[in-house]
Amino acid sequence: MLDVTHGDTHGDTLGDTAGIDLFQILRDGRPRTRSELASLTGLARSTVASRVESLVRLGLVRPVGDAVSTGGRPSSQFALNASGRVVLGVDVGASHVRIAVTDLSGKILAQDSVAMEVAEGPAAVLAWVATAGRELLKKANAASTDLLGIGVGLPGPVEHATGLPIDPPIMPGWDRYDVPQNLGEQFGVPVLVDNDVNIMALGERAASWPHIDHFIFVKVATGIGSGVISGGLLQRGAQGIAGDIGHVYVPQGDDVPCRCGNKGCLEALAAGPAIARTLRAAGLDVESSADVIALVKAGNTDAIRAVREAGRTIGQVLTACVSIINPAVIVLGGSIAQAGEHLLAGAREVVYARSMPLATGQLQISNSRAGANAGVLGASMLAIHHALSPERVDALLASTAR
Amino acid sequence: MLDVTHGDTHGDTLGDTAGIDLFQILRDGRPRTRSELASLTGLARSTVASRVESLVRLGLVRPVGDAVSTGGRPSSQFALNASGRVVLGVDVGASHVRIAVTDLSGKILAQDSVAMEVAEGPAAVLAWVATAGRELLKKANAASTDLLGIGVGLPGPVEHATGLPIDPPIMPGWDRYDVPQNLGEQFGVPVLVDNDVNIMALGERAASWPHIDHFIFVKVATGIGSGVISGGLLQRGAQGIAGDIGHVYVPQGDDVPCRCGNKGCLEALAAGPAIARTLRAAGLDVESSADVIALVKAGNTDAIRAVREAGRTIGQVLTACVSIINPAVIVLGGSIAQAGEHLLAGAREVVYARSMPLATGQLQISNSRAGANAGVLGASMLAIHHALSPERVDALLASTAR
Numbered sequence: 001m002l003d004v005t006h007g008d009t010h011g012d013t014l015g016d017t018a019g020i021d022l023f024q025i026l027r028d029g030r031p032r033t034r035s036e037l038a039s040l041t042g043l044a045r046s047t048v049a050s051r052v053e054s055l056v057r058l059g060l061v062r063p064v065g066d067a068v069s070t071g072g073r074p075s076s077q078f079a080l081n082a083s084g085r086v087v088l089g090v091d092v093g094a095s096h097v098r099i100a101v102t103d104l105s106g107k108i109l110a111q112d113s114v115a116m117e118v119a120e121g122p123a124a125v126l127a128w129v130a131t132a133g134r135e136l137l138k139k140a141n142a143a144s145t146d147l148l149g150i151g152v153g154l155p156g157p158v159e160h161a162t163g164l165p166i167d168p169p170i171m172p173g174w175d176r177y178d179v180p181q182n183l184g185e186q187f188g189v190p191v192l193v194d195n196d197v198n199i200m201a202l203g204e205r206a207a208s209w210p211h212i213d214h215f216i217f218v219k220v221a222t223g224i225g226s227g228v229i230s231g232g233l234l235q236r237g238a239q240g241i242a243g244d245i246g247h248v249y250v251p252q253g254d255d256v257p258c259r260c261g262n263k264g265c266l267e268a269l270a271a272g273p274a275i276a277r278t279l280r281a282a283g284l285d286v287e288s289s290a291d292v293i294a295l296v297k298a299g300n301t302d303a304i305r306a307v308r309e310a311g312r313t314i315g316q317v318l319t320a321c322v323s324i325i326n327p328a329v330i331v332l333g334g335s336i337a338q339a340g341e342h343l344l345a346g347a348r349e350v351v352y353a354r355s356m357p358l359a360t361g362q363l364q365i366s367n368s369r370a371g372a373n374a375g376v377l378g379a380s381m382l383a384i385h386h387a388l389s390p391e392r393v394d395a396l397l398a399s400t401a402r
Numbered sequence: 403m404l405d406v407t408h409g410d411t412h413g414d415t416l417g418d419t420a421g422i423d424l425f426q427i428l429r430d431g432r433p434r435t436r437s438e439l440a441s442l443t444g445l446a447r448s449t450v451a452s453r454v455e456s457l458v459r460l461g462l463v464r465p466v467g468d469a470v471s472t473g474g475r476p477s478s479q480f481a482l483n484a485s486g487r488v489v490l491g492v493d494v495g496a497s498h499v500r501i502a503v504t505d506l507s508g509k510i511l512a513q514d515s516v517a518m519e520v521a522e523g524p525a526a527v528l529a530w531v532a533t534a535g536r537e538l539l540k541k542a543n544a545a546s547t548d549l550l551g552i553g554v555g556l557p558g559p560v561e562h563a564t565g566l567p568i569d570p571p572i573m574p575g576w577d578r579y580d581v582p583q584n585l586g587e588q589f590g591v592p593v594l595v596d597n598d599v600n601i602m603a604l605g606e607r608a609a610s611w612p613h614i615d616h617f618i619f620v621k622v623a624t625g626i627g628s629g630v631i632s633g634g635l636l637q638r639g640a641q642g643i644a645g646d647i648g649h650v651y652v653p654q655g656d657d658v659p660c661r662c663g664n665k666g667c668l669e670a671l672a673a674g675p676a677i678a679r680t681l682r683a684a685g686l687d688v689e690s691s692a693d694v695i696a697l698v699k700a701g702n703t704d705a706i707r708a709v710r711e712a713g714r715t716i717g718q719v720l721t722a723c724v725s726i727i728n729p730a731v732i733v734l735g736g737s738i739a740q741a742g743e744h745l746l747a748g749a750r751e752v753v754y755a756r757s758m759p760l761a762t763g764q765l766q767i768s769n770s771r772a773g774a775n776a777g778v779l780g781a782s783m784l785a786i787h788h789a790l791s792p793e794r795v796d797a798l799l800a801s802t803a804r
Contacts, residue, residue: 021423043444047444167760226726228727230633231632233633235632235633237616237727237728238616239728241760242632244725245725247757248722248725249718260758262756316651317722319650319651320647321722323645323646323647324628324644324647324727325726326638326640326643328640354664358568359641362640
């Protein structure tokens with residue numbers, strides 16, 4: 001009952017030993033001497049020295065400063081060794097798979113992608129991921145023992161605790177498929193799985209908005225979804241579906257059926273297929289989201305008008321998000337958002353007109369900057385965060401001590 | 403860039419010394435021996451012994467176990483001493499002030515309240531708070547040196563970093579008034595100030611839903627607002643106004659002006675004054691929210707119907723909250739919600755009909771259990787959380803060492 005505002009987050013740190021805290025202190029990248037580390041942790045100098053040595057051997061920490069170059073007494077300062085180990089970030093979309101190998105700062109060292117339907121199933125998709133992953137590690141001159149983890153984004157709901165996709169509507173064959181086990185057995189490292197929009201929110205923020213603690217990433221493509229970061233933390237909610245704004249009811253669409261079985265959902269009114277339907281009704285030859293994007297890029301005014309109107313509809317739901325979350329930044333991503341500034345313009349129009357001045361005075365609404373890389377960047381951040389957690393570093397230290 | 407999912411929360415722990423962690427470990431209430439504490443913190447036995455002794459002297463930790471009662475060797479176990487110190491929780495409403503003294507577990511030891519308009523201004527309100535606070539400390543047999551902090555809830559927007567009310571619409575004379583300085587000078591302890599609905603969310607959760615990490619408290623009275631707890635943490639947003647759902651646009655109220663200057667806000671359609679207006683239009687003699695509540699309690703069907711319809715309108719906005727936050731529990735509080743189950747029934751009707759099954763399958767929507775105590779309980783939790791934070795305990799330890 002006591003720790004009401006910290007909750008579980010705080011609980012996570014209670015089991016730490018001071019030796020792990022030493023590494024967590026170094027995670028900010030600033031170099032420190034052994035005696036600084038001793039006074040920060042309260043550990044004996046000799047304990048600090050032996051832990052630092054183990055972390056250097058693990059490739060997580062490196063000596064810095066001029067002492068090394070002069071070849072004299074041992075280096076006096078130590079810092080996080082961001083280039084010492086690597087992770088893989090995998091972004092599985094409805095009709096593409098992207099993969100990147102990054103260092104521990106999230107810097108992309110090599111990447112690859114393929115056009116592939118997620119509906120081909122987990123065996124086909126993960127076989128490509130495994131082959132491409134091994135190739136990329138080679139390209140980045142990383143040994144398989146340098147790999148600390150794999151992050152994967154999937155285009156459907158994922159149970160956070162297990163990493164299993166749960167009843168994903170556009171992923172036949174994937175329901176409860178154990179992705180962590182499959183890739184874990186092939187690579188021998190922890191595998192973290194999350195929803196693609198959560199992953200994109202992490203990636204976009206890490207790449208372009210690192211100091212923004214209240215952040216919403218909205219993906220507008222074949223579907224509509226969002227990833228919510230509040231208080232600096234990705235929020236998943238009670239069932240892991242926080243941010244699922246595609247099925248918020250929008251009154252003017254009362255009669256439009258949605259694939260979810262309900263009527264009047266945001267997605268049924270403003271995602272790519274809905275825009276295509278509007279344009280077909282106006283007599284244009286449009287089948288898919290891709291056709292919509294092509295028309296917009298060609299400057300077709302009907303298409304531009306329809307995308308802007310979709311932006312206004314999305315803006316209606318975003319006004320509620322603004323009131324509930326009070327974000328500093330909202331980013332629009334996904335193929336429809338990235339076809340120019342039209343969706344953004346429509347969304348801004350409604351949000352700035354309908355929200356409280358205090359909430360919008362400093363609110364930025366922007367198109368994605370990370371673009372197609374948001375997914376792999378976020379997946380790698382997920383893997384890095386897990387790999388550098390106190391528990392994992394503790395496990396690594398214990399394994400080398402044996 | 404690295405610690406993308408932990409953000410600032412994690413940063414909070416980086417400066418800790420191991421001695422503070424010792425107390426943070428004991429905050430869960432479980433008794434532990436000195437040697438358990440030594441192995442959990444990595445500190446030397448002698449350091450643990452002296453820190454434990456200081457914490458016992460501060461009244462934050464107490465010896466437990468039978469060793470004390472037999473009068474032999476010193477007690478072998480130590481635990482948080484919840485009854486060792488106290489805090490004050492103050493709930494300032496539009497037309498009432500409540501105050502309670504609680505122990506460090508949030509247990510109310512004594513309380514008082516008065517009917518007073520917040521519009522009387524800070525000097526009058528805080529003078530009553532100071533007098534009542536001193537009386538309550540006496541009643542609870544607490545010396546002024548036992549007081550660790552004061553939490554205050556105000557019925558308007560509060561800047562989180564400073565505790566200053568910012569342009570509060572119903573609080574003439576309070577704009578940027580320094581409540582922490584006023585009470586801090588009188589009581590010599592830290593004073594934490596927050597918005598009343600955030601405070602009620604903390605209090606309701608602490609009292610009745612301590613293990614629920616995704617939680618929304620909605621207050622429906624003269625106005626409508628909510629407090630949002632995500633991932634176990636109260637979310638304040640970029641400007642401290644997260645949860646401000648009273649001004650979300652509701653389409654069917656397009657022509658109804660709101661006191662905020664906009665039209666069609668939830669509050670303009672479904673708060674007490676809006677229900678009173680509906681009933682006046684139906685020919686009833688209703689002026690205020692209090693009249694509405696009296697009619698509902700008397701079983702007037704027009705009033706019951708109007709409150710239920712208000713519940714449906716609130717439910718519309720709550721469906722968006724459910725999609726964005728994915729809460730496990732939504733609690734309705736405030737005077738209109740507590741006039742029976744009618745508002746609740748209307749809200750449930752719409753939320754369960756319009757939200758995704760995965761989001762509502764295990765969602766509870768409930769009336770407040772803490773009721774009128776939610777505010778003072780939450781204010782005391784705010785004070786307790788601050789008082790027991792690593793930084794504050796460190797400061798206390800340092801002051802006794804001098």
